[in-house]
Amino acid sequence: MRFECILYEKEGNIATIRLNRPKVLNAMNKRLWLDLQAALEDAGEDPGIKVLIITGEGRAFSTGADLKESKTRSIEAYREYLESLQEVSKRILRFEKPIIAAVNGYALGSGYELALACDIRIAANDAMIGSPEARVTSSVTGGAMRLIQDLIGPGKARELLFTARNIDGREAERIGLVNLAVPADQLMETARQMAGQISQNSSFSMRMIKKGLHMAKEVSLDALMEFETEACLACVSTRERQESLEKFEARKKI
Secondary structure, eight states: OOOSSEEEEEETTEEEEEEOOGGGTTOBOHHHHHHHHHHHHHHHHOTTOOEEEEEESTTEEEOOBOHHHHHTOOHHHHHHHHHHHHHHHHHHHTOSSOEEEEEOBEEETHHHHHHHHSSEEEEETTOEEEOOGGGGTOOOOTTHHHHHHHHHOHHHHHHHHHHOOOEEHHHHHHHTSSSEEEOGGGHHHHHHHHHHHHHTSOHHHHHHHHHHHHHTTTSOHHHHHHHHHHHHHHHHTSHHHHHHHHHHHHHHHO
16 A cells, blocks of 8 residues: 555564654645555454554654644635544544554644554653644544543543653653653554553454453443453453363463
């Protein structure tokens, strides 16, 4: 597949998407969102892919919306752009396979909101993360109004969104905005190691778990627990379950 604004590659069970507009610090235009959507569709449909990593090429994960492109949009065109952005964010949130964001350099605005939609965030220690929307008379997207509060609580979320200040990767790890912060030169290695650990596990189990985690925010506890029962039964009824038990027994005998 050929893309204009991303690099997309597969290695074993892991697919990697690199946002690829490095001359503008991977600022996000409409073409980038369309490329991202196409790559997500391919990774989702490929049975050999178990985990997806999203990162940025060059010195940034993404500095957010391409303001040069934004200036020329009519309100109608802006609505169309925002609706397509929101659809990609929903697709990431509901993606059946685990997604790791490897946050390098600047991750601002809709760039960081893309990382928020992923399941796991690993940041470089010196990454600069923030939501500058209030500074440029805009507002957050990608479900960030809920996602940030879920991660760091309403008080801290309001502080970061209202002040529009940036924090580095270490601070983001300390407050729970990212899972892990590591030296920049270890970022992709760490992301691939985690992706490798995840890829050893059952795709079907992870699909059920991800669905349940998403449902947990939308349904009652009773409905969620009913789903948990059905999901567990669906898992233990697969051939993969029997193979897993056989491998487990074999390891115990070694």
